[in-house]
Amino acid sequence: MAMTTSRFGHLRPNTSARRKTLMGYLFISPFILGFLLWFVAPTLTSVWMVFQDWNIMSPPRFVALENFSTIFGDDLFWQSLKVTAIYTLLSVPVGTLLSFSVALLMNTKVRGINIFRTLYYLPVVVPAVAGSILWAWMLNTEFGFLNILLRAVGLPKVRWLVDPNLALLSLTIVSLWGIGSTMVIYLAGLQGVPDLYYEAAEIDGAGRWAKLRHITIPLMSPVILFNVITGVIASFQVFTAGYLITGGGPDNATLFYVLHIYRTGFKNFHMGQAAALSWVLFVIIVALVALIFRSIGGSIYYGGKES
């Protein structure tokens, strides 16, 4: 820091400019320190850990790339990757479609829009632990609410969390309870689309569908892209639901990737492997975000966006 200030002080040998620089760095110094301590330091630690066989208690042992061959040779790694990928492929598109649709419906100036918005957003603030336990009870095979509903209309019980083929789907349903968070963003975006555009389209004889396709969706595409990307990043980090509702089971059907990291590092104490798994996750997420940008980023409309 001292170097930077003296360098710029030299460039502009004006004491008030130097004081300004000092002041600026004084104000942002908590962030810079935090960045170095809680970001750079763990990152470097992680790079070092990747090459160690280490259980935190006894001294680490350098093993070169052995941690990577171990994690890639583990069936649970591939299972957790599969589970997380399927969960993302289910929850992100369905969630996006649902929350965007709800926002569209609400944007028709319906009566009681504030009440609706509140009710749809409410689940978002529920603590993940409380929500997970609640849904474990909702999806209980014998006495859960969903099966009581099915029974009331004469349908057989569904083994939501017990059947390995259904458990992941059940957790996807649970995730849809939280669509309110993106719905609020879409709604705010939709309310910012000028009525003028729709009126102009109506004069040209555009119907509901045409207006949606040629005005609403293009104008909203940056917001949709943002939400899809944050949605993918979040769904690759899902932990609590898998840990508390299903415990990764049945038969590892809900072994999310982060749950696998948790077990590797904090249950089996393979810290080096856990660090390696974290780096693999990082690469996967970055690659996915890049892929999404490349495949749909080109069709995003930025021109008419109001800010």
Added chain:
Amino acid sequence: MTTAKEPSAMSIGGAPTPQTQRNAQSNAKFASNRRWWRLVIWLLLVLGALAMTAPFLWMVSSSLKDRMTVFMYPPQWLPDPPHFMNYVDVFVVKPFHIYIRNTLYIVIMNEIAILGAASFCAYGFARLEFPGKNFWFSIVLGTMMLPSVILLVPTFVLFSRLGWVDTYLPFIVPAFFGGGAFNIFLLTQFFRTLPQELADAARIDGCGEIAIYARIILPLAKPALATVAVFTFLNAWNDFVGPLLYLSTNEKYTVAMGLALFRGALLQTRWDLLMAAAVTMTVPVLILFFFAQHYFVEGVVMTGLKD
């Protein structure tokens, strides 16, 4: 109830054009068509709202049943008599009053740390000019998007080296260093909108930057600070992964941790008590939400729409 497009049509209005006259002729047909649409939309939204609220009702209803009626079919939505004793039993079986006290301690320390540090840094980014500012602000944005799970393992290693395991320091100390990228970003955006004149006047009167920050900017930024405060409460109250990794003594557990353990094998079948505990954890958040709804929505929309 007027139809959706009428007010907006008037807003561009002026003299009647041939277009509005033609509209008037077909209005009768459109009106009945529109009324149908609005009814369908309204019904869909009501249906969705029911799906969103049903889990809450089920949670509260289950929490007021005794250990037998909770398994009854058909279920009693209004338990008769309501078993309020569950809410007392919860505190007998597990020391939730201690968990609540512990969690509130973390919440309060986080509020102090984050409101102070994030606003301090944001002042630097929003109101001062100095070389390197844009570079550091891009790092703020970068760390905001980064998946936090990736640093979980190395951060744990660092904190355990510092002897912070089974203390509250991992939840409190990092917050003093910048208060989180998202909060800095949110406050920076807000500070930028505040008028420059007041600060300039204060500068002429000989006020230093720290005085301007504390006496002029902070009082004007109350709405944005409230948004940050609300999210800070929510994150600290709801956090589960942190306590799961770092806390190991029962007397130090947070509410989230206590509730998660409550779901252990012993109480697997006491859904009445589990639901009472889940309600106990959720109610403070819901109360906060009803009073501060505006700030929630503001914060969420801020992340999704501004770029």
